[in-house]
Structure formats: C-alpha cells, structure tokens
Amino acid sequence: MQLLSKEPLTKPVMTETMRHVLELAVGTCICRVGLVDFFENVKHVCKLVVSFVERLNSVAFSFVMQGKFS
Structure with missing residues (x-):
C-alpha cells in the first residue's frame, strides 16, 4: 500500500468528511x-x-x- 501515491483516491472522500466535521x-x-x-x-437593544x-x-x-401652563 502506497501512502504517497500521485493519485490519491481517498482524498476527495476524506476532504468531504473533514469538511462536514469542521462545519459541525x-x-x-x-x-x-x-x-x-x-x-x-437583544438585552442591549431592549435597554x-x-x-x-x-x-x-x-x-x-x-x-x-408647557401647553397646560402657557
């Protein structure tokens, strides 16, 4: 099994999974x-x-x- 192959087949799947994990x-x-x-x-706006x-x-x-006393 080559870890540093020039065509990583699992890379798109891993990036997709990592993206979902990161998004979560x-x-x-x-x-x-x-x-x-x-x-x-909201508290600030209410104040x-x-x-x-x-x-x-x-x-x-x-x-x-003023209207009453004028």
Missing part, C-alpha cells in the same frame, strides 16, 4: 457563542428601546405641561 464543529461553536452574543445584543421610550415620554410630558 464550527457551527456548534458559532451557535454557542452566537446565542450568547445574540442574547446580549436602548426602553431609554428611548423614556426620553419620548419625558419630552411628551414636558410638551403637555
């Missing part, structure tokens, strides 16, 4: 890291939305108060 491993890592990042981003709504409420409240 990378996909699992991305899913784990990505989910954590995703939830952090931004809440602060934006609070600002809108205070601006609207100040306009209403």
Whole structure:
C-alpha cells in the first residue's frame, strides 16, 4: 500500500468528511457563542428601546405641561 501515491483516491472522500466535521464543529461553536452574543445584543437593544421610550415620554410630558401652563 502506497501512502504517497500521485493519485490519491481517498482524498476527495476524506476532504468531504473533514469538511462536514469542521462545519459541525464550527457551527456548534458559532451557535454557542452566537446565542450568547445574540442574547446580549437583544438585552442591549431592549435597554436602548426602553431609554428611548423614556426620553419620548419625558419630552411628551414636558410638551403637555408647557401647553397646560402657557
């Protein structure tokens, strides 16, 4: 059996298998890291939305108060 043959017959099969293994491993890592990042981003966006709504409420409240007292 020659290991270093010039025509590797098993190479395409091995690269295909290795590609699937790599995709699975990378996909699992991305899913784990990505989910954590995703939830952090969602929390961050929620905080931004809440602060934006609070600002809108205070601006609207100040306009209403100005209208009442003017």
